[in-house]
Amino acid sequence: MTAAYEYHIGVDYHKSYSHLVVQDSNGRTLRSGRVKNDRQSLSAFLQRYRQNSHAVVEATRNWMVIYDWLDDICDDVVLAHPLKVKAIADAKIKTDKIDATVLAHLLRADLVPEAWAPSETARELRVALRERMFYVRLRTMVKNRIVTVFDRYPEQTAQLxxxxxxxxxxxxxxxxxxxxxxxxRIQIDRGLAFAGDINERIRQSEATIRAMTKANANVKLLKTIPGIGEFFARLIDAEIDDIGRFRTPKKLAAYAGLVPSTYSSGGKTWHGKITRQGNKWLRWAFVEAVAPATVSDPQLRAQYEHLKIIGVNKARVAIARKLLTIAFQILRDQRAYERRGANSEADASTISRLS
Structure with a gap:
C-alpha cells in the first residue's frame, strides 16, 4: 500500500536527463532537481531516500533503462500509462518539474494508472521480435521500389x-x-542485392528468436491455433507475458484494442468501431492471422462467410476476437486447441457490434 512508503518519487524521464521530485507522506517536496541519466548520478541523488521509498515513471521511449535503475535503488517502482496520466492530470503549463511533481502526487495518493511492466525475459524477446519486424518492413520497402521501376515498362511487367x-x-x-x-537496371540490381542482404538478416534474427523460445511451452500451445504460426505464437506470448493478469478474455481483448468503442448519453448507448487503443502488436497479430485461419479451419471459414453479411471488416475483427479468446483459454488452461463445431449465429449476435 502507498501509506507504507515514507518517500514518493516522481520521475520525468527524457533521453539524456530526468527530473526527479521526492515527496514525503504529507506531500511536502523534500528534493527536486535534474539528474543526468546514468546509474551513478541517479543513485547519488536518491541516496538519502533509498529506504522505504517507491518511484513512478511513465512508459515512454526506452523506459526500461531507468525503470531497472530505479528498481535497484527503491523498494518498488510503478510504471505509469502516459495517456491515462495525461487524462487525469493534463495541464496548460507543462514543465519537467511540474510533470515529476504530478507523478509524485499521484503515487502518494495511490492514483497512478499503471501500465504493465513485462518480465526481463519478455522484454528481451520483444526486442528480438521488433528487430525481425523492422527487417521485414525494410524488405517490403525495397521490393516496392523495385516494382515501381518495373511499372515504367508495362508491356514487359504484365508478363512478369x-x-x-x-x-x-x-x-x-x-x-x-x-x-x-x-x-x-543499376537500381534494380542494387535493390535485389539489398533485399538478399535483408533476407539474411531476417534468417539470423529468426535463429535468435528460436533459440530464445526453444523451451517455451506457451509457444507450442499457441501454434495449435489455426492461423498462428511460429512468429505470431512467439509475438503473442511475449506481448501477453503473463496470462494471469487478465481475468477474462474480454480484459485481454480490451488490452489488444479489439473491443468496440462505446458511447452513452441521454439514456442511449451505441457501439462504434474498435478502439484501436492498447497493444497494437497483439491486435495486428490476431487480425493478420484471420486469413490463414479461415483457409485452414472449415469452422472458422464458415463463421467468417456468415459474418461477411454484416461487413468484411466486421467479420475480420470478429474472427480475430475469436482467435484471441481461444489464445486466452489455451494459455489459461495450458491445453492445446481442439476444433469444435461452429456456432455462427451466436458469434454473429455477440460480435456484430465490432467494426
Missing amino acids: KKLGDLFGKAGRVQLAQVKVSEID
Missing part, C-alpha cells in the same frame, strides 16, 4: 506479374532478362 512471386527463384530469373534503361 503472372509469375506470382516476383522475387522468388523463377521471378528473379525473369527480372534479370527484362530490358530496361541502364540507370533502371
